[in-house]
Amino acid sequence: MSETRYIFVTGGVTSSLGKGILAASLAKLLQSRGYKVTIQKLDPYINVDPGTLNPYEHGECYVTEDGAETDLDLGHYERFLNETTSQANNVTTGRIYQSVINKERKGDYLGKTVQIIPHITDEIKRRIKILGSKGKYDIVITEIGGTVGDIESLPYIESVRQLKWELGSKVLVIHLTLVPYLAATGELKTKPTQHSVKQLLEAGVQPDILVLRTEYDIDLNIRKKVALFCNVALEAVVQSINVSTIYDVPLKMLEEKLDLTVLKKLALPIKEKINLSAWNSFLTRLKSPTQTVEIGLVGKYVELHDAYKSIVEALIHAGAENRCNVNINWIHSESVKNDNYTKILSNLNGIIVAPGFGHRGMSGKILAAKYARESNTPYFGICLGMQVAVIEFARNVLKLEEADSTEMTPKTPYPVIDLMEQQKGITNYGGTMRLGAYECRIVENDSNVFRAYNKLTIHERHRHRYEFNDTFIEKFIAGGMVPVGINPETDLVEIVEIPKHKWFVGIQFHPEYRSTVLNPHPLFVDFIKNSIVEEEK
Numbered sequence: 001m002s003e004t005r006y007i008f009v010t011g012g013v014t015s016s017l018g019k020g021i022l023a024a025s026l027a028k029l030l031q032s033r034g035y036k037v038t039i040q041k042l043d044p045y046i047n048v049d050p051g052t053l054n055p056y057e058h059g060e061c062y063v064t065e066d067g068a069e070t071d072l073d074l075g076h077y078e079r080f081l082n083e084t085t086s087q088a089n090n091v092t093t094g095r096i097y098q099s100v101i102n103k104e105r106k107g108d109y110l111g112k113t114v115q116i117i118p119h120i121t122d123e124i125k126r127r128i129k130i131l132g133s134k135g136k137y138d139i140v141i142t143e144i145g146g147t148v149g150d151i152e153s154l155p156y157i158e159s160v161r162q163l164k165w166e167l168g169s170k171v172l173v174i175h176l177t178l179v180p181y182l183a184a185t186g187e188l189k190t191k192p193t194q195h196s197v198k199q200l201l202e203a204g205v206q207p208d209i210l211v212l213r214t215e216y217d218i219d220l221n222i223r224k225k226v227a228l229f230c231n232v233a234l235e236a237v238v239q240s241i242n243v244s245t246i247y248d249v250p251l252k253m254l255e256e257k258l259d260l261t262v263l264k265k266l267a268l269p270i271k272e273k274i275n276l277s278a279w280n281s282f283l284t285r286l287k288s289p290t291q292t293v294e295i296g297l298v299g300k301y302v303e304l305h306d307a308y309k310s311i312v313e314a315l316i317h318a319g320a321e322n323r324c325n326v327n328i329n330w331i332h333s334e335s336v337k338n339d340n341y342t343k344i345l346s347n348l349n350g351i352i353v354a355p356g357f358g359h360r361g362m363s364g365k366i367l368a369a370k371y372a373r374e375s376n377t378p379y380f381g382i383c384l385g386m387q388v389a390v391i392e393f394a395r396n397v398l399k400l401e402e403a404d405s406t407e408m409t410p411k412t413p414y415p416v417i418d419l420m421e422q423q424k425g426i427t428n429y430g431g432t433m434r435l436g437a438y439e440c441r442i443v444e445n446d447s448n449v450f451r452a453y454n455k456l457t458i459h460e461r462h463r464h465r466y467e468f469n470d471t472f473i474e475k476f477i478a479g480g481m482v483p484v485g486i487n488p489e490t491d492l493v494e495i496v497e498i499p500k501h502k503w504f505v506g507i508q509f510h511p512e513y514r515s516t517v518l519n520p521h522p523l524f525v526d527f528i529k530n531s532i533v534e535e536e537k
């Protein structure tokens with residue numbers, strides 16, 4: 001075993017306290033002190049991956065370079081650390097059981113009764129150690145999904161208990177809890193934290209550090225009380241107060257000296273003075289916008305903003321880069337109709353039609369693309385949003401009435417978007433889309449995408465089954481919508497543009513997954529830049 005250290009982040013009291021942001025913030029601080037850090041998420045549900053989950057249930061499905069469909073927290077890890085993650089960074093209970101059952105079927109357990117302890121916990125521990133054993137990381141932070149006390153989390157907590165025993169001081173447990181404020185008495189209450197720590201103790205795990213989510217400052221007396229009742233050192237009681245942007249959390253954790261406490265407890269030296277200058281200059285730009293731009297985000301999951309997490313964050317990065325506040329207008333595609341679309345869309349400086357699946361809300365998305373095209377409003381069609389732009393152009397410009405994607409109308413007379421050859425015959429829905437990073441060549445030098453990227457070869461991540469049907473290519477080019485990005489191996493059309501339009505870009509891939517604080521995505525930056533100019537006119 002190498003000297004890799006393992007930090008576990010568990011959560012208590014309620015869900016949604018922000019374990020992912022805490023893990024990412026701590027990782028950022030340790031990275032800024034010269035350590036190589038990665039983060040992993042263990043999800044206690046039975047799905048093998050979140051690819052088959054409805055976004056309403058679990059928010060966006062985040063896709064990694066290697067094509068893994070993962071939890072949206074991995075997006076935070078990449079955006080904070082500016083480093084890519086992979087399949088190994090997200091493991092679900094379904095995946096753990098799948099490996100154990102496959103081994104059992106192969107006879108690998110030599111006739112033994114296969115049990116949660118040790119077989120499931122061994123598989124969990126193996127998955128945790130995979131990242132450490134690569135020798136690439138000094139520290140692996142593992143976030144355990146769910147809340148302590150849930151039946152589903154028990155095997156994970158048990159694995160942490162075993163690892164603490166096996167690896168001793170190389171393991172550290174951080175428990176994130178809530179300290180609610182009772183308005184009636186004006187008090188912050190620590191009892192839920194005490195109970196949740198007791199639950200961890202019942203499972204044999206003593207947390208080393210407690211991070212308390214709170215709306216108000218937690219004073220020394222309360223910290224002392226929590227330290228006393230929960231057997232942790234006073235310096236190991238850390239508050240995480242509400243902030244206006246998640247990108248402030250690393251700075252708040254720095255104020256609380258969380259990074260120093262962690263290094264001390266793991267017996268690691270303070271190698272470098274912390275360097276957060278690039279991060280801080282991003283925050284300065286983010287907090288001092290000189291103008292506002294109104295962007296319409298048209299999709300069918302808009303009630304749950306987490307369904308478009310990476311797009312929202314990419315817009316925040318692009319806004320900061322342009323010193324501009326991006327005001328997202330959430331537009332439900334089903335609410336956009338023939339008799340209201342100009343009214344709904346006319347105050348917008350730019351329109352995004354979001355990725356998606358299935359025909360619900362399609363007519364509203366098509367109207368949004370039509371409005372953007374006709375009014376010269378910047379249009380950014382992402383994945384399904386590109387397909388929508390192609391369908392709209394076919395119907396209204398090329399006069400191919402009833403043109404559609406075969407996903408929506410299998411028997412359309414003009415299948416301008418069709419199933420990819422390699423997708424035909426696939427009946428198993430899990431993990432079988434075109435997934436992960438592929439090369440794309442930009443073919444037109446004077447296109448908006450070329451100006452944005454300023455290079456001819458790019459790599460972007462995909463998640464789709466359908467594609468632009470190239471039997472229609474000549475008609476589109478003649479009509480004024482041109483393919484400007486092509487996959488060099490398969491010739492698939494990855495990007496279309498309308499050269500006559502100010503900024504009309506449809507892309508088959510998902511650029512939002514690659515936007516980070518330190519590297520805002522060039523397409524988002526350029527889209528916002530062009531939307532601003534529109535406003536100034």
Ligand code: GLN
Binds near residue numbers: 358383407464
């Ligand atoms: N439903 C479309 C496809 O499968 C688009 C997918 C997406 O937007 N991610 O091709």
